[in-house]
Amino acid sequence: MSNQFYSDARLYDRLFPGGEQAVEFYRAEADRQGGTVLELGSGTGHKLIPIASDGHPCVGLELSTDMLAEARRKADDRGVDVEWLQGDMREFDLGRTFDLVFIAANSLLHLHEADEVVGCFQSVRRHLAPGARLVLDVFNPSVRVLARADGVRRRRDALSFVDPDRGPVRVDVAETYDATAQVTRGTWFFSTESEADFFVAPLEIRSIFPQELPLLLSLGGLRVVERFGDWSRAPFAAEAALQLVICEPD
Template sequence: MSEQFYSDAKLYDRLFPGSEQPLSFYRAEADRQGGSVLELGSGTGRKLIPIASDGHPSTGLELSPEMLAEARRKADERGVVVEWLLGDMREFDLRRTFDLVFIAANSLLHLHEADDLVECFRSVRRHLAPGGRLVFDVFNPSVRMLAEADGVRRGRDTLSFVDPDRGVVQVDVEETYDAAAQVTRGTWFFSTDAEPDFVVAPLEMRSIFPQELPLLLSLGGLRVVERFGDWSRAPFTSDAALQLYVCAPD
């Protein structure tokens, strides 16, 4: 995992404030499954805290201590009970099962090796209750966008945000694509007019192509039940920006 990128949890939440559609989707999945919920890569609790507030017994597993601390703070502030655990989604043993396990917001793409992905799916399989489901989303790789990862630093105006202490923060990104590893290796630069590059953080994300995922899931003891191309549950197509999977034990 790109640890430095997640070391400032409040900065992360301002950079990625989230949107209603993914949250509504995962809340609906939790309601549809009923029972207990486990989120892997739970971050600052943006999705799990609302799910817990809906009445689902909820557990969050997160590798970053800083993100986990912020999730605890937000849950306590809102009076929502969530079990927060420090751990690695590749290999964990919580000694119980869950009705829903979900991995949101491309968190799965921090696992770069096929073996790591399979181990994650095997761990999920061991933690699914009878009738349980794994749900996750990852982006659908665009060959055009990957080709544009040419190592040139460029501004990302759509990611600019306001920090209450610093003012307007501009975000630049410099990326290259390692085709052999299927990993985009980037450096993110956060700047204000008064403080250029006050944070410079690496971020590496794997691309998982649509033909790969069913095989990786099968090796992990899971099968695809449904696959969507957006949050409205539209069918997956080649030009969809999103791969959204609902999986069950094989």
């Protein structure tokens, strides 16, 4: 788990402010399923708060206390009722079931070992009500991109943002890829013109390949019933940037 990377929740939200297509996708899934919703790795509530505002009873499970505090603040500001719980998606027992469980925005990829991923899916399986579904999204690994992870620090212009206190912030990333572990190990550097590297944090993200994901789900007692390559529900294809899967108990 990359806890340090998530220690400044407001900085995280400024780094990743978008994702509205993903929000609308998960809102639609919640409407389609009806009933109660559980998000694992709920972060600052970017997706769960809009779902709760639609009238669905929602629970967010998040490991980072900093992210949870920001989620609570945002939900309170909007007058939205969400139950926020501190916990680990690798194994959990909430003593109840849900009509929809979802794991968004590559959150599953913080689990580096296969048995951790399977343990997560087994926990999900135990929390699914009759007719319930698990929905998740992870990136589709590109061998070409992984091969370019050579440890050199490079500017990520697309990730630059403006902080209301610091002004323009630039982001540099240095990454290497551990092919044996299927983990990209990176260091992220945040700087302004007057303050170089004011925030530096490691981030390690696993890759899960398209043939591997259904097997891991099956070991957790789940099966894929739909798989898409983007938020418009286009069929999954080799060149897709996204693996978006909808699952049911096996």
